[in-house]
Amino acid sequence: MNKIRKRYVPFMKAGVQSLIIYRMNFLGFIIGGLIYCFVMFYLWRAVFDSNGGGMFLGFSMTDMVIYLFLSNTTSQLTFSSVSNDIGEEIKDGSIAMRLLKPVNTDLSYLFNELGGVLLKLVIFVIPMILGLEIYRYCVTGTIMFNAINFLLYVLSAILAYIISFRINLCFGFIAFYVKNLWGIGILKNSIIGFLSGSLIPLAFMPEVLRLCLEYMPFASMSYTPVMIYMGKYGAYEILFRLGIQVVWAVLLYGLSKLIWLGAIKKLCVQGG
Amino acid sequence: MIYAEHLRKEFKKIVKEPGLKGSFKALFKPKKEIVVAAQDISFHVPKGDILGFIGPNGAGKSTVIKMLTGILTPTSGECRINGKIPQNDRKKYVKEIGVVFGQRTQLWWDLPLQETYLVLKEIYEVDDAKFKKRMAFLNEVLELEKFIKSPVRTLSLGQRMRADIAASMLHSPKVLFLDEPTIGLDVVVKDNIRQAIMKINKEEQTTVILTTHDISDIELLCDRIVMIDKGKNVYDGSLHELRENFGQTRELVFEADDDSGLTEEQFRKSLKLGKEDLVIERDKNNFKVRFNSAKIPVGDMLSHTLSVTKVKDISVKDSDIEEIIRNLYRQGEVSDE
Amino acid sequence: MRRAWKIYRLLAAQNLKRLMEYKADFLTGAISFLVDQAIGIAFIFIIFTQIPQLAGFTFEQIVFIYGFSQIPKGLDHLLADNLWCVGYFIVRKGDFDKYLTRPINPLFHVIAETFQVDAIGELVVGIGLIVYAAPNAGLHLSVWTILLSVIVIPFSALIYTSLKIMTSALAFWLKSSGFIIQMVYGMNEFSKYPTTIYSFPVRIFVTYIIPFAFTGYYPALYILTGNNPWFNIGGFLLSHFLSGTREYHHMKVPVHKIL
Numbered sequence A: 001m002n003k004i005r006k007r008y009v010p011f012m013k014a015g016v017q018s019l020i021i022y023r024m025n026f027l028g029f030i031i032g033g034l035i036y037c038f039v040m041f042y043l044w045r046a047v048f049d050s051n052g053g054g055m056f057l058g059f060s061m062t063d064m065v066i067y068l069f070l071s072n073t074t075s076q077l078t079f080s081s082v083s084n085d086i087g088e089e090i091k092d093g094s095i096a097m098r099l100l101k102p103v104n105t106d107l108s109y110l111f112n113e114l115g116g117v118l119l120k121l122v123i124f125v126i127p128m129i130l131g132l133e134i135y136r137y138c139v140t141g142t143i144m145f146n147a148i149n150f151l152l153y154v155l156s157a158i159l160a161y162i163i164s165f166r167i168n169l170c171f172g173f174i175a176f177y178v179k180n181l182w183g184i185g186i187l188k189n190s191i192i193g194f195l196s197g198s199l200i201p202l203a204f205m206p207e208v209l210r211l212c213l214e215y216m217p218f219a220s221m222s223y224t225p226v227m228i229y230m231g232k233y234g235a236y237e238i239l240f241r242l243g244i245q246v247v248w249a250v251l252l253y254g255l256s257k258l259i260w261l262g263a264i265k266k267l268c269v270q271g272g
Numbered sequence B: 001m002i003y004a005e006h007l008r009k010e011f012k013k014i015v016k017e018p019g020l021k022g023s024f025k026a027l028f029k030p031k032k033e034i035v036v037a038a039q040d041i042s043f044h045v046p047k048g049d050i051l052g053f054i055g056p057n058g059a060g061k062s063t064v065i066k067m068l069t070g071i072l073t074p075t076s077g078e079c080r081i082n083g084k085i086p087q088n089d090r091k092k093y094v095k096e097i098g099v100v101f102g103q104r105t106q107l108w109w110d111l112p113l114q115e116t117y118l119v120l121k122e123i124y125e126v127d128d129a130k131f132k133k134r135m136a137f138l139n140e141v142l143e144l145e146k147f148i149k150s151p152v153r154t155l156s157l158g159q160r161m162r163a164d165i166a167a168s169m170l171h172s173p174k175v176l177f178l179d180e181p182t183i184g185l186d187v188v189v190k191d192n193i194r195q196a197i198m199k200i201n202k203e204e205q206t207t208v209i210l211t212t213h214d215i216s217d218i219e220l221l222c223d224r225i226v227m228i229d230k231g232k233n234v235y236d237g238s239l240h241e242l243r244e245n246f247g248q249t250r251e252l253v254f255e256a257d258d259d260s261g262l263t264e265e266q267f268r269k270s271l272k273l274g275k276e277d278l279v280i281e282r283d284k285n286n287f288k289v290r291f292n293s294a295k296i297p298v299g300d301m302l303s304h305t306l307s308v309t310k311v312k313d314i315s316v317k318d319s320d321i322e323e324i325i326r327n328l329y330r331q332g333e334v335s336d337e
Numbered sequence C: 001m002r003r004a005w006k007i008y009r010l011l012a013a014q015n016l017k018r019l020m021e022y023k024a025d026f027l028t029g030a031i032s033f034l035v036d037q038a039i040g041i042a043f044i045f046i047i048f049t050q051i052p053q054l055a056g057f058t059f060e061q062i063v064f065i066y067g068f069s070q071i072p073k074g075l076d077h078l079l080a081d082n083l084w085c086v087g088y089f090i091v092r093k094g095d096f097d098k099y100l101t102r103p104i105n106p107l108f109h110v111i112a113e114t115f116q117v118d119a120i121g122e123l124v125v126g127i128g129l130i131v132y133a134a135p136n137a138g139l140h141l142s143v144w145t146i147l148l149s150v151i152v153i154p155f156s157a158l159i160y161t162s163l164k165i166m167t168s169a170l171a172f173w174l175k176s177s178g179f180i181i182q183m184v185y186g187m188n189e190f191s192k193y194p195t196t197i198y199s200f201p202v203r204i205f206v207t208y209i210i211p212f213a214f215t216g217y218y219p220a221l222y223i224l225t226g227n228n229p230w231f232n233i234g235g236f237l238l239s240h241f242l243s244g245t246r247e248y249h250h251m252k253v254p255v256h257k258i259l
Helices: A002-021 A025-051 A060-078 A084-093 A095-100 A107-139 A147-174 A179-195 A205-213 A219-229 A234-271 B020-026 B063-069 B090-094 B113-123 B130-141 B157-169 B187-204 B217-222 B239-245 B266-269 B298-308 B321-336 C002-021 C024-049 C060-081 C082-090 C106-112 C117-135 C143-169 C180-190 C200-209 C217-225 C229-257
Strands: B002-015 B033-045 B048-053 B074-082 B098-103 B175-179 B207-211 B224-229 B232-238 B251-256 B278-283 B286-291 B311-317
Touching: A002 A107, A025 A060, A025 A205, A025 C180, A060 A107, A060 A147, A084 A095, A084 A107, A084 A179, A095 A107, A107 A147, A107 A234, A107 B278, A147 A219, A147 B063, A147 B311, A147 B321, A179 C229, A219 A234, A234 C024, A234 C060, B002 B063, B002 B251, B033 C106, B048 B063, B048 B217, B048 C082, B063 B074, B063 B175, B063 B207, B074 C024, B074 C200, B098 B157, B113 B130, B113 B157, B113 B207, B113 C002, B130 B157, B130 B187, B157 B175, B157 B187, B187 B207, B207 B217, B217 C024, B224 B239, B224 B321, B232 B239, B232 B251, B251 B298, B266 B278, B266 B298, B286 B298, B286 B311, B298 B311, B311 C106, B311 C180, C002 C106, C002 C117, C024 C060, C060 C117, C060 C143, C082 C106, C082 C143, C143 C180, C143 C217
Parallel strands: B033 B232, B048 B207, B048 B224, B098 B175, B175 B207
Antiparallel strands: B002 B033, B002 B074, B224 B232, B251 B286, B251 B311, B278 B286
């Protein structure tokens, strides 16, 4: 354990530092996300108004606000740029440098990002949750914060991050075949945005589609933690959902390993 | 042809204190600091000359080149090239110059090299007949035909540099600015590039300003050098003069049979020389003694050496230019302190 | 002018040649934007399975507005995509010097250099949606509405381009302004839906300050209703000229003063 700490903490520090250096870009993404949330907020408000107010498919407007902002926040938290990093490294050949270091490659990527994830949790997610709870208090007049749900949310968000990391790891290897990483990034983000329910709550989707999506790994990336936080799941269902997340984390771990091994072989064949 | 008079360039830089607090401070109450990239630089270059523009990293070379090419506007001072002030009518002016930044390329990365020239032809309004002639000439000098059909990204560094020089020469500029044209190239390719520069200069009377860190570039190409350090002129004159004035250092190289008593201290003591006048480097029994021949004639030095030790092999070398320049830089540092 | 056009054609042709070399990349780019758009539509569709009207607009009308808003966006994306690179890295890496050593306008040069065919995704979706929605959207068709709405498209695209020029030029002071472009550009989300759904300050903001509402909703509303041509079309022309001239100077100033 100590050995792991010593070896990988430098990666983590480097990750945090680069986040601080690029903090303006980081801020830009957060503000961009918030603008998007506001557009969606107004849109949903219009939808609720057009529906005659009250409930819409089991969501109140307050629920909707919490859902919108929290799912955006959660996707930002679990967002992994590892696909880009790997892609760039494959493109410019610097992946060879990473292979030369005496560390486990995916762990080094993971730690590179982990610092940033923790930072985001502290400076972005927690203030956001605080703000949302204040909003909820102002609207409903009661404090609805539930510490257990919050802790379960954090647990589920961590699993969500691991899944997101693994999926992105797999995506990154596409760089071996396609040069337009940027296009792929847009494609990936919009697909994940849709399938993970951060755009439209999966609960609103047609029954069959919803059932399919709920079992796919994408739902685990933001929908599950947010629904847990909002108290939409009972105790049994929470366990079940967390279980699905764990299963996906393990499966994707295996998949990314397989692709990685294949990729290394390809790297050797190409001569770096 | 090229006149630079008391060029000075200042930049404002926002100084940020470390930490989050510092970032906030910088945001609301930025503390500005003025950085002087070029303090007072003057020189002039007659038509058809090749000028070596040298100086250590951060001396302000690039800043001066950028002022001369019209990219930066000097804070004070003036430059005139062909009687034009670069900043006044940039578009007209840049038609008369060619610029190569060795660290960057101006070629279109994904396209066959040829395409770059076709685009540049339009940008610089070169007519068809002239373009044809020009390409033939550049082909001959820079040997482009082998790779002119390949995408730029597949070119080797040396090929790319040749292609870049051709790109900057397409519109027959009167002045060519070369910012480190041999950086990162191997000896053979470097030589190749130098030959080409020389040929272009000779056949077209193109005035060339060249910055470099490679002393052999200067020795082989430049009629004159201007050396700057910390934004000021340090030296302006011919290479020959430089050697005359500063090149009193000689190097005595020998292999000693036994090394007893061969220390710097002893040499200095018995020859009554100061620290700056004599330096010894040794590698096992191989000695290199650098000394100031103005203080002690070469003959005296030789006889002294032979008197204190038995040598297997001995030779005296002329000061090389690199050494002189190193000394000049060092002097700059001393006077600065 | 003729020379500029010639250079532009030449550069665009180079881009197309490059495209032929990277067909797979072009496909991924275009498909990516297509999918991105399709998901936006799926979203509207799912909402309308639950409600008949949104802020007084039918499904077809909303789709029409959405589609209309994508055309100027796609046009700007097609023609002026390189400004993103100016903001993100061309200035920071010092590659802007190259444009300053050429005898043509650097702003024109930098814009002419890329011809971003990925934008086909947006254009195809935009046109497709308009064609799909037009018959049932209850358009107020007349020579005037059609003429004016066609004229308005390139100018709407110029709103995007102007905002991008302005924000990317900030890189001359800040070294990198990508995040600012990102933020301002991101507000185009507001143009996809009727401005009446927003609260008053937001509406003022997207109409008068960052006038994205004029790239989608207002002109589309004019075709839908035929009302208020002076505001819906004219107001935007005004805002364009104001911002256009401002941005051009904005770009010019730093090049001469700062650099």
